[in-house]
Amino acid sequence: MTESIEKAFSRLASSANDPQSPARVLYRCERFFRDVSPADKAILEIGAGNGVLSAYALSRGAKRVVALEPEAAGSTAGVSMLVQKLTREFPGERFTFLPDTLQQFSPGDRTFDMVLLHDSINHLDEPACEIAHRSAAARESYVRLFQKIADLLSPGGQVVLCDCSRYNFFDQIGLRNPIVPFIEWRKHQSPRFWARLLREANLRTRRVDWYPFYRLRSLGRLAENPAAAFFLTSKFRLIARKKPRDQ
Numbered sequence: 001m002t003e004s005i006e007k008a009f010s011r012l013a014s015s016a017n018d019p020q021s022p023a024r025v026l027y028r029c030e031r032f033f034r035d036v037s038p039a040d041k042a043i044l045e046i047g048a049g050n051g052v053l054s055a056y057a058l059s060r061g062a063k064r065v066v067a068l069e070p071e072a073a074g075s076t077a078g079v080s081m082l083v084q085k086l087t088r089e090f091p092g093e094r095f096t097f098l099p100d101t102l103q104q105f106s107p108g109d110r111t112f113d114m115v116l117l118h119d120s121i122n123h124l125d126e127p128a129c130e131i132a133h134r135s136a137a138a139r140e141s142y143v144r145l146f147q148k149i150a151d152l153l154s155p156g157g158q159v160v161l162c163d164c165s166r167y168n169f170f171d172q173i174g175l176r177n178p179i180v181p182f183i184e185w186r187k188h189q190s191p192r193f194w195a196r197l198l199r200e201a202n203l204r205t206r207r208v209d210w211y212p213f214y215r216l217r218s219l220g221r222l223a224e225n226p227a228a229a230f231f232l233t234s235k236f237r238l239i240a241r242k243k244p245r246d247q
Contacts, residue, residue, distance in 0.1 A: 008059035029056035038062040041113040047120025050080040070101045111154040117161035146201035156244040165190045165234040191236045203240040211235035
């Protein structure tokens with residue numbers, strides 16, 4: 001009998017050193033990939049962190065995963081135990097880890113069916129992200145990055161990104177958000193803003209949805225809407241698609 005997705009992911013992620021509970025980590029991954037299966041896909045993850053999302057994609061049958069994490073550059077100690085485990089378990093081209101930024105990444109002749117950005121879009125160019133809503137030069141910096149992502153995608157390929165929106169109730173009234181007190185809201189942008197810049201790179205947004213706070217996940221749609229998100233974590237997921245050749 002083949003190993004179940006849950007068991008495969010649990011086995012792989014056991015060395016992730018993630019501060020969140022295993023149940024919350026699994027929920028985060030399932031929520032990110034809801035309605036966008038990684039099975040049989042060639043995937044590029046930009047800003048892979050400790051490698052949990054890549055591990056989940058591989059446990060769900062991804063054909064190959066390339067994970068970029070510049071924070072680990074120059075230090076084997078900076079590479080998580082999970083990434084090292086993935087490198088051993090999926091030798092060859094099934095899993096590749098590179099301590100590169102998107103700007104540094106050279107794909108050769110590789111293209112991807114899916115590009116993932118989990119809490120990393122604002123880190124692609126942090127100074128530009130902070131002022132992009134009022135600076136044409138900063139917006140152009142991001143359009144160029146999105147054009148590179150579009151070039152990396154095969155026709156019909158998808159970008160799946162999640163982040164916090166710039167707008168949150170607690171920040172608006174000058175208080176720290178008690179759920180996510182570490183978020184620097186001014187360094188983020190809204191999904192509508194990102195959709196507009198993605199469109200300039202021929203990446204059309206298919207959908208935007210909102211993450212319910214983990215403890216409120218059982219409320220379903222009552223917590224999965226922009227109004228609820230504004231008072232909670234302002235967390236969203238955006239899915240954009242590269243135009244197929246025949247369209």
